[in-house]
Amino acid sequence: MLKGHGGNIYDLAQQLGCHPSEIVDMSSNMNPLGPPEDLVSLLQENINTISSLPEVDANRTVNAFADRYHIDPERVIAGNGTTQFIYSIPRILETKRALIFAPTYADYADACAIQNIDYNYSTARESVAFEHDMNAAAQQIQGYDTVFICNPNNPTGNIIPAADLEQLCKSHADVNFVIDESYLMFVDGFNTQSMIRSALPNVMVLDSMSKFFGIPGLRIGFLISSPVIIKKFKTYLLPWSVNSLAQMAVHYLMKQTAEVETFIENTVKFIAQERYILFETFKNSSLIKLFPSTTCFILARLYGNLTADDLGMHLAQDRILIRNCSNFSGLSDRFIRFSLKTGEINRMFAKKLLARISQEESILK
Numbered sequence: 546m547l548k549g550h551g552g553n554i555y556d557l558a559q560q561l562g563c564h565p566s567e568i569v570d571m572s573s574n575m576n577p578l579g580p581p582e583d584l585v586s587l588l589q590e591n592i593n594t595i596s597s598l599p600e601v602d603a604n605r606t607v608n609a610f611a612d613r614y615h616i617d618p619e620r621v622i623a624g625n626g627t628t629q630f631i632y633s634i635p636r637i638l639e640t641k642r643a644l645i646f647a648p649t650y651a652d653y654a655d656a657c658a659i660q661n662i663d664y665n666y667s668t669a670r671e672s673v674a675f676e677h678d679m680n681a682a683a684q685q686i687q688g689y690d691t692v693f694i695c696n697p698n699n700p701t702g703n704i705i706p707a708a709d710l711e712q713l714c715k716s717h718a719d720v721n722f723v724i725d726e727s728y729l730m731f732v733d734g735f736n737t738q739s740m741i742r743s744a745l746p747n748v749m750v751l752d753s754m755s756k757f758f759g760i761p762g763l764r765i766g767f768l769i770s771s772p773v774i775i776k777k778f779k780t781y782l783l784p785w786s787v788n789s790l791a792q793m794a795v796h797y798l799m800k801q802t803a804e805v806e807t808f809i810e811n812t813v814k815f816i817a818q819e820r821y822i823l824f825e826t827f828k829n830s831s832l833i834k835l836f837p838s839t840t841c842f843i844l845a846r847l848y849g850n851l852t853a854d855d856l857g858m859h860l861a862q863d864r865i866l867i868r869n870c871s872n873f874s875g876l877s878d879r880f881i882r883f884s885l886k887t888g889e890i891n892r893m894f895a896k897k898l899l900a901r902i903s904q905e906e907s908i909l910k
């Protein structure tokens with residue numbers, strides 16, 4: 546871990562002398578409705594499963610995932626969160642030069658850096674709300690063998706339509722494309738935007754169970770690619786990478802029961818509604834601008850004198866943690882990201898944020 550992550554409620558709780566559960570964590574992007582209640586009961590009832598070894602290669606778990614999405618199981622591998630794959634991709638693909646669509650999640654760069662792999666950014670501009678110009682990006686890819694794209698992107702919330710991605714990957718057949726879909730299920734119409742059914746052999750899709758199903762502590766994620774690439778990853782797969790409770794969770798989540806399908810529908814609807822309310826709340830402020838998002842978090846820019854650090858410190862006094870985005874390449878100390886929580890928490894957060902910004906506005910006048 547070179548550049549660090551958000552969501553460090555443990556550090557903040559220690560500073561404030563409280564328990565981590567007393568912190569309102571607006572910095573980590575978990576589904577506020579998750580995990581599904583029936584899943585929690587199932588895991589509680591089966592806690593004794595930890596006394597035996599899980600299936601060594603999580604093969605049945607892979608089959609459950611492949612069945613759910615009607616894809617060949619030979620195209621899927623399961624791991625200890627998508628993080629396991631992000632960090633092994635450059636080594637297994639023997640990446641020489643990587644291009645990363647930015648501003649984005651730092652781990653793609655970290656995965657290259659720790660293996661001394663040369664990487665660069667293709668950075669979308671603020672003036673176009675961080676939308677990537679796909680023609681310019683297509684030109685920039687020349688000379689790189691691996692491209693990382695987070696879709697929808699963390700922290701901007703932008704999505705590149707699947708058709709555009711498919712075209713980009715097709716036109717650079719000798720380049721490996723890693724498409725991280727960890728936040729895709731939050732997007733309205735996500736089924737039509739996924740690349741997991743792409744037949745292109747140079748596409749690798751990352752699919753995390755952590756965010757949407759609210760189970761980051763279970764550590765479970767998938768890599769979906771061509772059978773040839775998956776075979777390479779299987780050679781390096783550590784035995785028992787996916788623990789027994791995580792495997793059980795996948796079996797439950799992939800069954801398409803009424804409970805799971807309702808959970809998915811409710812989440813997508815709820816996230817869209819809360820995003821709308823927050824945009825409406827801040828639309829007339831001249832000191833904060835929210836960037837359009839398709840997923841469960843929002844990137845915002847601060848104007849005036851307030852920095853992300855200042856704001857973070859003030860909100861921390863109220864036991865609220867936001868993501869200071871100053872360490873994202875392509876952003877600055879004027880950017881923050883916050884995730885959507887329950888309606889009650891979002892309203893409370895918006896009120897505190899507005900109060901702090903209005904206070905700043907009155908100082909400036």
Ligand SMILES: Cc1ncc(COP(=O)(O)O)c(C=O)c1O
Pocket residue numbers: 625626627628629650695699725727752753754755756761764765766
């Ligand atoms: C864009 C993105 N990809 C992947 C991950 C890692 O998720 P996991 O390892 O839990 O699947 C994160 C975690 O924050 C993320 O934001």
